[in-house]
Amino acid sequence: MSKQINVALIGNPNTGKTSVFNALTGLNQKVGNYPGITVEKKEGICKLPRGVKAHIIDLPGTYSLNASSLDENVVIELLLNKNDKDFPDVAVVVSDVENLKRNLLLYTQIKDLEIPTILVINMADRMAYKGISLDLDYLEEHLKTKIALVSTRKKQGIDRLKNLIFNYKDLSIDHCVDLTEIDPTYFDNLKKAFPNQLLYKLWLVITQDVNFGKTDRNEIDAVANFKTKSKIDLKRLQQKETIKRYQFINNVLKKGQTIDIASAKDLRMKFDRILTHKIWGYAIFFIILLTIFQAIYDWSSVPMDFIDSAFAAMSEWTKTQLPQGAFTNLLSEGIIPGLGGIVIFIPQIAFLFLFISVLEESGYMSRVVFLMDRIMRRFGLSGKSIVPLISGTACAIPAIMATRNIESWKERLITILVTPFITCSARLPVYLIIISLVIPEGRFIGLGYQALTLMLLYLIGFGTAVISAYILNKVLKIKSKTFFVVEMPNYKLPLPKNVAITVLEKTKSFVFGAGKIILAISIVLWFLASYGPGENFNDAEKITKKEYANQHLSAEELHQKIESHKLEHSYIGLTGRAIEPLIRPLGYDWKIGIAIVSSFAAREVFVGTLATIYSVGSDQEETIKNRMAGEINPILGGPLFNFASGISLLLFYAFAMQCMSTLAIVKKETNSWKWPILQLTIMSSFAYMVALIAFQILK
Amino acid sequence: MEDTLANLKRGERCVITDVSSIHIPLKLLEMGCLPGNYVELVQVAPFKDPMYLNINGTHLAIRKETAIHVLIKKITHE
Numbered sequence: 168m169s170k171q172i173n174v175a176l177i178g179n180p181n182t183g184k185t186s187v188f189n190a191l192t193g194l195n196q197k198v199g200n201y202p203g204i205t206v207e208k209k210e211g212i213c214k215l216p217r218g219v220k221a222h223i224i225d226l227p228g229t230y231s232l233n234a235s236s237l238d239e240n241v242v243i244e245l246l247l248n249k250n251d252k253d254f255p256d257v258a259v260v261v262s263d264v265e266n267l268k269r270n271l272l273l274y275t276q277i278k279d280l281e282i283p284t285i286l287v288i289n290m291a292d293r294m295a296y297k298g299i300s301l302d303l304d305y306l307e308e309h310l311k312t313k314i315a316l317v318s319t320r321k322k323q324g325i326d327r328l329k330n331l332i333f334n335y336k337d338l339s340i341d342h343c344v345d346l347t348e349i350d351p352t353y354f355d356n357l358k359k360a361f362p363n364q365l366l367y368k369l370w371l372v373i374t375q376d377v378n379f380g381k382t383d384r385n386e387i388d389a390v391a392n393f394k395t396k397s398k399i400d401l402k403r404l405q406q407k408e409t410i411k412r413y414q415f416i417n418n419v420l421k422k423g424q425t426i427d428i429a430s431a432k433d434l435r436m437k438f439d440r441i442l443t444h445k446i447w448g449y450a451i452f453f454i455i456l457l458t459i460f461q462a463i464y465d466w467s468s469v470p471m472d473f474i475d476s477a478f479a480a481m482s483e484w485t486k487t488q489l490p491q492g493a494f495t496n497l498l499s500e501g502i503i504p505g506l507g508g509i510v511i512f513i514p515q516i517a518f519l520f521l522f523i524s525v526l527e528e529s530g531y532m533s534r535v536v537f538l539m540d541r542i543m544r545r546f547g548l549s550g551k552s553i554v555p556l557i558s559g560t561a562c563a564i565p566a567i568m569a570t571r572n573i574e575s576w577k578e579r580l581i582t583i584l585v586t587p588f589i590t591c592s593a594r595l596p597v598y599l600i601i602i603s604l605v606i607p608e609g610r611f612i613g614l615g616y617q618a619l620t621l622m623l624l625y626l627i628g629f630g631t632a633v634i635s636a637y638i639l640n641k642v643l644k645i646k647s648k649t650f651f652v653v654e655m656p657n658y659k660l661p662l663p664k665n666v667a668i669t670v671l672e673k674t675k676s677f678v679f680g681a682g683k684i685i686l687a688i689s690i691v692l693w694f695l696a697s698y699g700p701g702e703n704f705n706d707a708e709k710i711t712k713k714e715y716a717n718q719h720l721s722a723e724e725l726h727q728k729i730e731s732h733k734l735e736h737s738y739i740g741l742t743g744r745a746i747e748p749l750i751r752p753l754g755y756d757w758k759i760g761i762a763i764v765s766s767f768a769a770r771e772v773f774v775g776t777l778a779t780i781y782s783v784g785s786d787q788e789e790t791i792k793n794r795m796a797g798e799i800n801p802i803l804g805g806p807l808f809n810f811a812s813g814i815s816l817l818l819f820y821a822f823a824m825q826c827m828s829t830l831a832i833v834k835k836e837t838n839s840w841k842w843p844i845l846q847l848t849i850m851s852s853f854a855y856m857v858a859l860i861a862f863q864i865l866k
Numbered sequence: 867m868e869d870t871l872a873n874l875k876r877g878e879r880c881v882i883t884d885v886s887s888i889h890i891p892l893k894l895l896e897m898g899c900l901p902g903n904y905v906e907l908v909q910v911a912p913f914k915d916p917m918y919l920n921i922n923g924t925h926l927a928i929r930k931e932t933a934i935h936v937l938i939k940k941i942t943h944e
Contacts, residue, residue, distance in 0.1 A: 231896045269924050272896055402887050409895050435925070436908075443909045443918060537909075537927045540916050544929075550916070650891040650932060655908075655918060655925040 172221045178261030180228035181656035183289045186319035188225040215333045232276045236574050257335035261287045271416045275343035279367040283338035285331045292318040298427035306423040311341045349407045459522045467514035478507030505689030509682040515592050519561040524669040528661035546633050547640020549578040559589030563829045577645040585636045590628035593770040597820050605813025688768035699737035707733045754812030754862040770825045811865035815858040822854035871936035874907045880938040889935035898922035
């Protein structure tokens with residue numbers, strides 16, 4: 168047997184499906200995307216006996232084959248398309264021993280597709296605790312399959328599962344439920360019309376109102392014309408079908424499962440009494456949020472400083488060690504700082520996903536959704552929007568990716584559109600340097616003015632996000648099903664392995680996804696800043712030397728003047744000059760203009776660009792700061808960075824859509840250029856207006 | 867007039883008598899919100915919305931706007 172066995176791992180959310188996947192594949196897995204959509208595709212290789220390999224796909228968690236979100240749609244897409252290269256030879260349905268009844272619904276559906284199906288009953292270690300006992304032989308016989316009783320926590324049952332996969336050809340493909348019993352006339356007609364097709368498959372195609380990709384189902388697609396029933400009648404049939412499936416399941420479980428309620432313990436109630444409490448629930452959530460903030464800003468600053476200085480040293484080293492020339496410059500000024508600009512975000516992203524995955528794995532996240540839904544709904548958002556909005560404080564990119572499990576398209580779109588208002592970590596360096604320049608160091612009831620300003624900026628970001636959501640909710644005319652069903656899973660101790668893999672995965676997807684764009688733009692910006700038209704740029708050295716001939720500058724100082732002159736006359740410098748009339752009313756000069764243009768790639772580039780413009784050799788914050796403090800406003804006189812222009816800049820960065828990567832991810836998630844372009848124009852013109860008003864009032 | 871799930875009080879139990887197919891998402895039906903199944907109200911958020919329910923052993927939260935479409939009969943304490 169040379170061919171790999173294709174295995175599809177399917178299951179309800181919160182059944183520990185990912186733990187089973189991790190146990191089967193270890194680190195032998197890769198995460199990609201399904202073509203055209205941004206649903207994550209996780210696959211891995213598992214070694215079976217006798218050198219056989221299994222190719223395992225971890226499909227998105229779903230409660231049923233009747234999809235209600237993009238993620239769930241992936242499951243049915245695959246299972247209906249026999250020509251897909253990933254079409255499973257065998258399906259493994261993962262269920263949770265505590266929710267067997269509900270989990271089996273999906274199992275019966277997949278079984279009815281005549282795909283060989285193995286049932287995994289996971290979390291077996293909880294059985295004694297919950298007073299559950301199972302008659303596995305009985306269950307295997309009546310569910311017409313083989314069962315693996317698994318505990319990923321105790322590493323039990325995985326070998327049996329591997330053996331079952333290896334011997335998948337022995338599995339029965341008998342149905343669980345006979346559809347014709349639900350409505351004999353309708354289904355008999357359907358069968359007669361398409362005698363070569365599987366009845367349940369036809370039924371699924373008829374009842375899905377989602378658009379399928381162009382697959383091989385031309386013949387089945389003809390079924391669409393077979394709608395002799397109204398939508399409401401179809402739904403009634405689906406309800407009957409569901410009842411029928413539960414009847415089947417109840418009959419099997421009546422004998423196959425016994426639950427001794429007396430010996431069952433329930434921690435859920437004790438925890439939920441506090442964690443979902445009207446007051447304590449919110450208080451605890453607030454404390455957890457504070458801890459996450461602390462981690463993202465404080466704990467990650469140590470590795471970030473290290474990365475910063477390591478890349479600066481590397482850049483310096485290349486410059487001195489390699490022969491001078493355009494290539495060395497590209498390497499030391501374009502590529503290495505560009506890479507540094509990506510790597511610097513790793514600590515924050517890793518911390519954020521460490522917390523998010525712990526909160527999700529433990530089951531707490533559903534409680535947050537429950538607590539926040541009512542509040543968020545007033546603004547056209549969903550309780551589920553809270554996760555992206557919190558994630559947005561690290562970076563809008565993973566945050567926007569996290570909107571996928573919001574079922575209502577309108578709520579999801581609004582969440583995507585407002586998330587970039589949340590103060591992300593890239594704004595932080597800009598805020599910090601400007602605040603330290605223009606806000607005095609005094610204290611107000613023990614709190615520093617500077618810290619208060621920073622906090623205010625965060626509140627402004629959050630407030631704007633919420634208010635724009637409110638407006639969008641009124642303006643957007645999108646009809647979409649807004650239903651809200653959130654499972655409240657049992658509390659569980661997160662598995663360190665799962666958490667570690669999530670953190671690793673998300674970091675990787677940032678580095679290779681958004682990182683590519685950031686690197687590309689860094690190189691383009693480097694080029695624009697390093698080359699310019701005409702003799703003013705090309706003869707920079709001569710001109711500068713002439714200009715400062717009488718001032719007896721040291722070699723170092725002269726070099727800096729030359730660099731500064733070059734930047735001023737480079738392509739990017741010319742752009743800065745060109746937009747000066749536009750930004751002067753905001754209190755900026757052309758140098759800030761350059762920084763704004765170049766930081767369109769990513770906000771944090773602002774500081775670095777100013778460093779180059781002011782020709783300070785290093786990225787040292789103090790040095791740049793002193794240099795910035797000495798700048799004079801060419802028109803109004805007085806310091807360029809004063810209270811008015813500083814506030815104006817802070818507000819500009821709070822609102823402007825200064826991030827190419829976010830626009831790219833919005834395009835990807837909404838599958839249209841319309842939304843990112845709208846976001847860019849509205850956010851940036853709003854930023855301009857606010858900055859203008861602020862400067863004109865304060866100056 | 868019949869009682870709906872929205873009128874259930876915390877800690878009370880009831881049995882579902884009927885669900886309005888048009889208003890109830892299939893997903894909720896599939897999670898066990900079907901006639902004949904028992905429901906207990908575990909917890910409510912402020913303004914009694916959303917509602918945290920135990921339906922037939924499945925714990926889930928739904929909005930009040932959905933709950934009004936589920937008809938129930940309360941179970942009085944014996």
